[in-house]
Amino acid sequence: MRRKMDFKEQAANKIIGEIKGLKSIQTPAYVCDLAALRRNLSIAQEIKARTGAKIMLATKAFSQFSVFPYMKEVLDGTTASGLYEARLGHEHFGGEVHAYSPAFDEREIEALLPIITHLYFNSVSQMYRFLPRVKTARPGIKIGLRVNPQISLVKNSALYDPSAPNSRFGVKKADLTDEIMAQIDILHFHNLCENPVEDSEALIGHLTQNFGPYLERIAHVNLGGGHYFTAPGYDLERFVTALKCFKERFACELTLEPGGALVYDAGYLVTRVLDIFEADNENMAVLDTSASAHMPDVLEVPYRPSLRGGGIAGEKPHTYRLGGRTCMTGDVIGVYSFDEPLAIGDMLIFTDMAQYTMVKNTNFNGVPLPDIGILHESGRYEMVRKFGYEDFAGRLS
Secondary structure: OOOOHHHHHHHHOOOOOOOHHHOOOOOOEEEEEHHHHHHHHHHHHHHHHHHOOEEEEEOOOOOOHHHHHHHOOOOOEEEEOOHHHHHHHHHHOOOEEEEEOOOOOHHHHHHHOOOOOEEEEOOHHHHHHHHHHHHHHOOOOEEEEEEOOOOOOOOOOHHHOOOOOOOOOOEOHHHOOHHHHOOOOEEEOOOOOOEOHHHHHHHHHHHHHHOHHHHOOOOEEEOOOOEOOOOOOOOHHHHHHHHHHHHHHHOOEEEEOOOHHHHOOOEEEEEEEEEEEEEOOEEEEEEOOOHHHHOOHHHHOOOOOOEOOOEOOOOOOEEEEEEOOOOOOOOEEEEEEEOOOOOOOOEEEEEOOOOOOOOOOOOHHHOOOOEEEEEOOOOOEEEEEOOOHHHHHOOOO
16 A cells, blocks of 8 residues: 655656657556666666565556566566466466465465465464465475564554554464474565655564564565665665665575565556536546546545646646546545646646556446556557456446
């Protein structure tokens, strides 16, 4: 999940420049910017080269498999939160396929066994329930156990804090008995959500101080995702130093599984203005997209997405409340100001729209899903997927 705007304010109003390939496309459309994606991947490559860590794509945040060929040039594989994500990673990405879920059932385990390389259990009961079958069918699969380190570092909302009170994620330190430790290959600590480097350092320091005896016995540690190493102002040197010290201290294989960091500011939601009117002395503009259906984190986090050329209310001469096209009263993207008055048909480009959009969108109200496209480094736009009525109806009966 993404944070509120306070952490990304530097990026909110940056000048992106002319995006020539997007001028005439049909909207709405999600567009992955390959140049920006490669920029993020180059940072991941540097982390890998300097620390020896493996980096996996968390497909729960981004699953546009049409750009997987570019990502697998750098990354070591994918990490899935469910069967379908694991299958997508296996079929379209390759490399290692890690799978985790708060709870598996028998059918999922049977379907996962032929396609995954790493399996993480969330509880001791799940581990004992399925481990005999896993070891019989696929003795080479690496077994991990998720641990709740009980340190709350996600500050924007308890909804996204894996260590919040009554969290259902992971076992506690007291559960790591000798018998349990003997059954597993990996300790998994996924405890961050778009956190700055000081929180990654705090997590690593907490693990070193409180889990040292367990870390000394294990050959592989997964530090999860949420390390937001591509965000503006992120001190990469501090992150690399912390990872290297941890890896050397415990002589372990190290894995990271970022999602949002790999596609930070590497995608757009391109939309157009359908209608403009005044209500309660405020200028309203209705777009051909929807916060509720196409960018749900706007309402769930909530946060105000960046808009190319758009300022905060009153910053520029012309202010509008931008609304979506569903009948939900709260389907409002935010209030923005512009240098010139908006007109029907104007194109608006929301930025940082690769993460948690395509993977969470809906057809609520029968609103069509946005196209999916790629903006190539040459400026050429490639539309790779268009959705129609059959996609809507096929989910309902």
